[in-house]
Amino acid sequence: MSLKTAARQARENAHAPYSGFKVGAAIRTASGAVFVGCNVENVAYPEGTCAEAGAIAAMVAAGERVIAGAYVIADSPLPVPPCGGCRQKLAEFARGDVPVTMATTGGLAETVTVAELLPGAFSAAHMDNT
Numbered sequence: 731m732s733l734k735t736a737a738r739q740a741r742e743n744a745h746a747p748y749s750g751f752k753v754g755a756a757i758r759t760a761s762g763a764v765f766v767g768c769n770v771e772n773v774a775y776p777e778g779t780c781a782e783a784g785a786i787a788a789m790v791a792a793g794e795r796v797i798a799g800a801y802v803i804a805d806s807p808l809p810v811p812p813c814g815g816c817r818q819k820l821a822e823f824a825r826g827d828v829p830v831t832m833a834t835t836g837g838l839a840e841t842v843t844v845a846e847l848l849p850g851a852f853s854a855a856h857m858d859n860t
């Protein structure tokens with residue numbers, strides 16, 4: 731299944747009664763498997779989670795660690811970029827050259843890389859103090 735179709739389907743299941751803004755995400759791993767997520771809001775607003783975070787959690791729970799591509803879709807006028815926290819989460823499992831497609835349900839799409847989303851990313855190398 732394409733990442734576009736997977737993300738669109740996942741978006742339908744989003745729990746977004748507070749923002750009314752449903753988001754779907756799909757990631758393909760190096761093995762070719764696809765994992766999806768949707769935003770899951772909570773009445774205690776800060777407890778809500780993003781679509782990308784859900785997809786990444788599903789990937790890790792299945793024993794996979796290497797993101798080869800990601801797709802995010804929402805019903806918005808412009809393609810929806812991952813939030814700052816999700817950029818860092820993607821960078822944990824994706825090389826800088828991995829493509830991230832941001833799309834609207836209306837048909838707009840824009841593809842950027844993980845490095846473009848998070849220039850100067852904090853990485854394990856920054857903790858190398860030996």
Ligand code: THU
Pocket residue numbers: 746749751753768769770771778779780781782802810811812813816
């Ligand atoms: N949201 C995502 O799930 N992913 C994004 O990339 C941007 C924002 C969600 C969080 C919240 O449930 C809603 O969109 C409004 O911010």
